[in-house]
Amino acid sequence: MALDGKTAVVTGAARGIGYAYCQRLAADGAHVVAVDIDDPVDAVSELTGGGDKLGLVCDISDPSQVDAVTGTVLDRYGRCDILVNNAGIFPSTDLEHMSIELWREVQAVNVESILLFARAFAPGMRAAGWGRIVNTGSGITLTQNRDLAYMTSKGTVHVLTRALANELGDSGITINAIAPGLVATQGFLGRARPNGPTTDEVLARVTALQTIKRQSVAADLSNALGFLVSDDADFITGQILHVDGGMTRTGA
Structure with missing residues (x-):
């Protein structure tokens, strides 16, 4: 129960990798707030271990909805200690057929939401002298994939992770990204x-x-998350951790 008393917020938490993250954080003792555009209440009801569990519906591309969620978390728990920015969309896009509206939607969900949640929760982490932010990147940035909007968004996530680490690294907050391979x-x-x-x-x-x-299975990623949010990883920040069975073996 290494995270006993900590509050963790996970986006994209109703299923898949995000739900596996919630399971790991609850098992390690944290209060878990599951955030998803689909109602995560049923998923939250199945979590075991840990402390309090809360499911919140949020379209993370809408700043007003993010404000509402972050306000609820701060009112209920006082601060967020662990922020896991996992939610994302990945429509197939190419230059010829992609609309500017779809381009902006992908960036809003995959990138801008990270900024919104970090801006809301970083002050509490700084005041506490401890915090963990883990973003979901992607090994797609090192491949020849042609999903233009998604690939660009994940490259930006990697750079944003490093930029946040540069700004917050002297305050006890670590910021890293997990870059999965392909998970079914x-x-x-x-x-x-x-x-x-x-x-x-x-x-x-x-x-x-x-x-x-x-x-790859979701547990591969939740195991990596468990390490990155622990005190064992308190000297690791600004890193892109590729958890993909060695598919990507160079760069970041």
């Missing part, structure tokens, strides 16, 4: 691929590129 979450399995490879074909291709020849 509900979101991935339900993604439309007109005239493209099947999900099984995509998973097989990715696994073949890894040095560890098995499919």
